[in-house]
Amino acid sequence: MDNYRVELDQETGLYCTLHLFTNVTNISEIREKVIGGELRCCVVKASLIIDAFQAIVAANKVALNAKQNRLITKNIYTEVLFYLSTTxxxxRALTEFGINDNDKNILIILIHELGEEQSLLEEVLGSIKGERVPISRIQEYTDMNLIKKIYKIDEDELRVSSLVNAIVSRISCKDFML
Known part of the structure; x- marks a missing residue:
């Protein structure tokens, strides 16, 4: 299993770890636990993530905002969903990027301090009934057309930029748009 962990901006002292699950059979239970604060993670529709970098950029923005007490949603995990979205x-951001009962493939995003990852992971892994697959396979579960529609990316833009770069630009600039 490729464990995908990245150090976020050094100023935050935080890390982001990603885990991809497919064929998840207990989505409504996971959603209830996340909403109830029992699971300390962000759960995203895998269909809306084209590359791990997209999730890392959003998580990094959230970590920086949290350090400066500037969270809009008041919770780092809902904030990640908010920053992934353009709205x-x-x-709407929570509905668009958060999971619903029809989802089977999910991306788990953990934001944590060094040494905190294992306890968070045990908490999360014990709650998910599905197959954990390498994050490197994320594009197998991506809905390219839906991503282009949500991020409003047309073919003209893709002639001069990759889809990942177009998405990351929107995430990076969201603060300026608000």
């Missing part, structure tokens, strides 16, 4: 409406 200014929190509820």
């Amino acid at each position: 200014k409406k929190i509820s």
Whole structure:
């Protein structure tokens, strides 16, 4: 299993770890646990993630905002969903990128201090009934057309930029758009 952990901006002292699950059979239970604060993680529709970098950029923005007490949603995990989205409406961002009962493939995003990862991981892994697959396979579960629609990316833009770069640019610039 490729464990995908990245150190976020050094100023934050935080790390981001990603885990990809497929064929998940208990989505509604996972969603209830996340909403109830029992699971300290962000759970994203895998279909809306084209590359791990997309999730890392959003997590890094969230970590920096948390350090500066500037969270819009007041929770780092909902904040990741908010930053992945292009909308200014929190509820729409959570609906768009958060999981629903039809989802089977999910990306788990952990934001943690060094040494905190294992306890968070045990908490999360024990709650997910599905197959854990390498993050390097994320594009197998990506819905390219849906991503282009959500991020409003057309073919003209893709002639001069990759899809990942177009998405990351939008995530990076979200603060300026708000």
